[in-house]
Amino acid sequence: MVITLSKSSPLLRKAYCAFHFARNVSQSYKLVVAGGGTAGLSVSNCFSRILGKGNVALIEPKNVNFRYFSIIMFQTRFALQVHYYQPLWTFVGGGIKDVKESERPIRNFIPPHCEWIQNSVKEFLPDENAVKLSDNSTINYEYLVVAIGIEMDLDRIKGLKEALNTEGVCSNYMVDTVTKTWKCIQNFKEGNAIFTFPNTPIKCAGAPQKIMYLADDYFRKTNKRDKANIIYNSSLGVIFGAPKYAQSLNEIVKKRNITVNYKHNLIEIKPQTKEAIFEKLETGEKVPFKYDMIHVTPPQKPPAVLKPLADSAGFVNVDKETLQHTKYSNIFSLGDCSNLPTSKTAAAVAAESGVLVENLNAFMNKSPMKRKYTGYTSCPLITSYNTCILAEFDYNLQPLETFPIDQGKERTSMYYMTKDAIPFIYWNLLTRCLYYGVD
Template structure:
């Protein structure tokens, strides 16, 4: 017989979005009965992996124990979610337990679909094939950058949506910056293969990025999608409008294709694309008012970044409490996302934007012009943002993230 337990609020996922939302809820209303369902013992600061791959951070700086970030007042259920039944307001766990809830918040992230590129999983971490999208592989990126002195380096970007749309080219810029510093860049052919048709989705930032594309001599290939890898043969194949293109390589940095979370996608919560179907402003589910979703598992059409989750968590918290109280939605998310584009070691183009590509700068232009590379933006990413993540976002301290009311 299935055991059923009840909690006032169940949060599925103890990653960035889930922990931040729990912390925001408790800051507003101590004493809430909140359960967080999360099987992992480790908690990662994923934006740091780009810096690990660029030799700026070591990977251990980006990982802490899940226990250390879990709010003391919540019940941590160390299980995986197996399914959702929003009709009867329950969550099924891997051990057979069923959780009942008054309100559900889904924050389970998306899925890195490595298997969609033939031969990729077998060669990751060897044969010059790497990715900053995995904690264990980001150090290998830096190892390859140090080892490479000539030949061809390929960097790939799959179809959208992906986690941090700028991350594939961040890896490329930091690699080129190091090769330029060592005086070997002229002996390395650098190619960027992007399935999309533009370098970056918000045009205001493209001119600065193109200056670096030209400076580093990068060969841009749009409409080019990685479909197969033979690591031993150091060969990759790309699907293009003109057919399949074969390229040999000495280094290959891969951004994996990405899908909706498998459990979410298989549930009644999902839209056709496999993401939790929510209102893009309130984060409330379109069919189940006692369900909210945020972060990379949700259908909101924003850039899937840590900065987006930081802005979404307080909105989800405010609106979840309004729903519990039988009141109208009280806060709205404007699509804010941030992508600190590491164009060289020591400088960043700080892209900040909302729905529709509208610029959403956090600082006045005279202090920090996000459309131009700056040392100030680098210091923000390298020295300030990690501390904000661990000590503010995950603690319910909403510095520069306080929610605004519904229009």
């Protein structure tokens, strides 16, 4: 049986909420936001203010972390649902920040006027203006924003899952593996230190090499650098997409004696022999590399559940300027799960959410959508323990810089801004919809 509840009866809806997970009931909201990461939190905060109580629902399953609370002899365990500020994981892997600094209780960021549905979308039903949840209940909407991010695809590299539990194999890309990166860097004594970039779209395309520059700097500080071969094996054909910053990075890898092999895609790890097998993308040849440590950036993929809304690559198909779905006009998307042809970053999300909120609000009010997204994205390329190149660019890979200085140069000011100021902006302004980034 399906019972639809009107948004105008909050008391009734609350009562039904109590039974919601046990019964096949359906709820209805003016706006449903699927995914409560960087993008979903920002958008749901904005629209909760615009539309008021009872009109916005956020569907977010959320990671559960266990915390221990002790009183004298008694220790009790409680579950905490957290949101992660993923850009901090470069600093965690480099031993600069504790992983706990990257997490906060998600409850702190969900607006009081917004209904948090702690579940995940199992199926998008755009022709019925509904989503089906993993408990088979359905949620109806007038408007939908899709922001469910991108997934790690560990199975694409043979042996990777098992190898991540063995010596010398690490990755900054997952909360469970990021702290091991710092151990690998510290434990490294000599030999090959390999850093990889996969053959799929990824979030933060600068992160695979940022951790390499930190490792290089650490090896120099601890007198291990002359015994280390640092190798960057990338599936791409260039060091970085935007030419201005690529030029600076090319000079850095040369100056620091880092070997760069382009069109090399990691396909297998053999921890027993400490070998990483790469496929040369141009010839198909398979080449083994011995490793003493290897930082793996896993292949990534759009969640399969996006299929009814997706383009041929599996990402939500939206207009690159308005962020409106190309087929379903009441659906918008942003962030890592969208097919916006820009680099997938939290900085891009900041700019995208400003455009999306203004355009969707105009669309709801039957006004023309005037804001156009330029593709603004940013990547703070950490190049040592006190320098950073702050790359900011648009769809055409042209610089779109915030500061009146040459941001293509390594700067200490940009390092501290990335380490301390940007996290403050993220926690206090972006996730609460008080900051829209640059656009």
